[in-house]
Amino acid sequence: MMSDQAAFDEFYLGTRLHLLRQLTMMTGDREQAADVLQEAYARAWQRWRRVSRLNDPMAWVRTVAWRVAISQHRRSMVASDRLRRYFAPEVAADPGPASDRVLDLRAALQLLTPEHRRALVLYEMCGLSVAQVAVETEVAEGTVKSRLARARTALAAALGPEYAVVPTDAAPEGSPL
Structure with a gap:
């Protein structure tokens, strides 16, 4: 149906760059993020009548893309050289100049x-609440809080x-986190 096509096109154009940025940060690999996002959008199109009625279709696409990335990761564990490339830091994850702080x-x-x-x-980049992160990652809210605390400590x-932690509500618009 043409209205479905137009609605999907609008959704795709309105969310693709935002999701690509999020998935690049989640996977650490812009090329892989683009690949899994393409697969997730293809699946969303196949199920568009159902997906379009969800409260947050963008979360559905992000979750599918993450699951595709995890599946790829599991398959790549068989070959250790592919595993190292999967999680290797990539200096040019985004086009354009990046500050030293962003690269760090x-x-x-x-x-x-x-x-x-x-x-x-x-939580930090997508702006989801702890409850929303719990739903999307399919873990308890306490697990999300624990993961956030451990992630912040490790960072x-x-x-x-020399890197001061900026509270989430004080982070400038468009900041990497």
Whole structure:
């Protein structure tokens, strides 16, 4: 149906860059983020009548993309050289110039476990509440809080004292976290 096509096109164009940025931070690999996001959008289109009625179709696409990324990760564990490339820091994760602080943050994020990194990106970058992160990651709210605390501790240790932690509500618009 043409209205479904138009609605999906509008959804895609309105969310793709935002989701690509989020998934790049979650996976640590812009190319893989683009690949899994493409797969998630294809699945969303196949189920668009149902997905479009959800409260948050963007969360559905992000979750599907994350699950595709996890599946790829599990398959890649068989070959250790692919595993190292999967989580290797990538200097040029975004096009355009990046400040040293952004590059340091990206490198520090790579030191986190995938679960801790995902929770931190969803909460800090995507602006989801603890309850929303819990729903999207399918874990208890207490687990989300624990992952966030551990992620922040690990980031603080990796970045060092010269990086002041900016409270979420004081972070500038468009900041990496």
